Amino acid sequence: MRLSTVTILGGTFTAAALLSVIVAFFSALAVERSSADGVRYELDREAMNWADVTANGLRIELTGTAPSEALRFRAMTLAGTVVDASRVIDEMEVTASKGIAPPRFSIEMLRNDGRLNLIGLIPASTDRDELIARLSKLPGVNEVSDLLETADYATPETWPLTVDYAIAALRDLPRSKISLAAGDVTITAMANSAEKKRQLETQLTRRAPGPVALTLDISAPRPVITPFTLRYLIDGDGARFDACSVDTEAAQKRILTAARGTGFSGDARCTLGLGVPSPEWAEATSSAILALGRIGQGSVTFSDTDITLIAAEASDRATFDRVVGELENALPDVFALHAVFPDAQAATPQGPVEFTAILSPEGQVQLRGRIRDDLSRDAAESYAKSRFGSEKVYFAARMDDTLPQPWSLRVLAGIEALSALNNGAVVVREANVDVRGVTGNQDASADIARILSERLGEGENFSIDVAYDEKLDPEAALPTPQECLADVQAIQSNRKINFEPGSATVTGDSRVILDDLARVLTFCGPVALEIGGHTDSQGRESMNLDLSQQRADTVLTELRQRRVQTGRFVATGFGETQPIADNDTEEGREANRRIEFTLVASATDEAADDAAEDTGTESTETADEGSGDDVEDNGDADPEASDSSGDSALESTDGSDAEQGSAAGQEKTE
Structure with missing residues (x-):
């Protein structure tokens, strides 16, 4: 009885223990599953699908490969919001980061x-x-x-x-x-x-x-223009500006609009500057231009607020008087108009009363004609010598005391105007100062008009016929690529760049040639050239190719060291592939050993290509005189020697090969 009771009690406790274990086991599974699901939900909500969640007891293990360290830390933080952070185990990896990009220097x-x-x-x-x-x-x-x-x-x-x-x-x-x-x-x-x-x-x-x-x-600051000058003419050749000064772009537009209303076509070179004498400058100048157009032909000149309007001899006097009267009423008060209607002058049998100054293209100046007195002569001669140089002035004017008082001032103004030309002539007459010539300055006409209007004063007539020649313009005088190449050819026609035997080192006597080439190339502008290195056929082809490249690189470096802008130059070694003479003779091999300058194709135009077809080439050659490219004589390998001896001038595989090559070279030289 008592045994049965013990057995029953023991069985009851055992069953209760087993039931507790089972309940605890399934409870733990439920907690694990719940924790893992919660963490997975949070990660998915943040689009972290790369992270895997595994429950290991109470621990939550995160695995996978994070795109960055920041995202890995973010995943750990999210998991810690669902379960205790101490239960989160980090088993994640991070994608290897790319190399850091170099900084911008x-x-x-x-x-x-x-x-x-x-x-x-x-x-x-x-x-x-x-x-x-x-x-x-x-x-x-x-x-x-x-x-x-x-x-x-x-x-x-x-x-x-x-x-x-x-x-x-x-x-x-x-x-x-x-x-x-x-x-x-x-x-x-x-x-x-x-x-x-x-x-x-x-x-x-x-x-x-x-x-x-x-x-x-x-x-650049606007130039200060003094006097503020504008000169507009209408004659048999059409309408044109000799000078045009404006204070604003709006004033320029207004003036050009008025000029086009009188037959002017083309573009005027107006100088935008400071020093305008009146805010009504555009109004006054445009009114005067329109008035001249109504008269027909003549000129109107502004020098600050002084206006000189001169009609042509063929103009109608009644029209002239009416237009001038209307213009005087329309002009702002500050401007003063001096209108001239020329009278027909009878021809005089005494010959022309004039003073002529001639400037030759070589810079020589001849002063002839009439001058008023000794004082005027000395002043004109001294002024000319100060402008052109004492040794370049020839004075042959004769004195005439019947000339009017302002004659000397007109002569000095003419000499000053002549100094604005590259070559030409100035003729001073009683009724007119005539300036003609050629210049490389696009603003020369405006400068001359400003000089004459200021020096001669109101009522004086002058004419300017100055042609612009781009060849005389220092800013536009750069040679073309073809002309540059021709200059290089002229330097190299009877001289050659030499190298040390079997090397790419330029000899001392060749540095003078490189100096001359650098001097020409410095003034050639952005010309694109290829510096080609060439050898004869002696030696191995690969060696000759390397040597030609080294020598072309050396020439490029030498030019760069002489401050030649070589950004558009390329150095290319051609080895023995482009002979220009027979390699079976010493003379032919000497000719084939050369440095050749050639215009890069992108820098040549169709005309240059046609010229190249006619002449056969558009390049200049500089043979490596005395330097050679063979091992025995001047650097290239001996075709009759073994490979090892032939290579010794540039490279040697071992000591015996080097000695053999050196001996072969010595024997040939002797």
């Missing part, structure tokens, strides 16, 4: 006269001390402030070329900011005048190497 060069500030990031391989030394040697630079940082990344290919160009540009820009990055230069500067601005823009653009993109922002 750049320099800001800020120059204010003698002080130069450098700000930016440069490659660690840049010779910083050498860069500062070069900048310190620029004319006018007294202090260089170095605020540059460095980064140890590969130097961009165009970085050295860009820095060289920026330093060269800084030489001519005392007040400027130059921003440079590899292959990109932006220049912000101020010029002293509009003319200086044009010169700087032309120079900087021409010097820019091909791989460098250039952006210019050069400003």
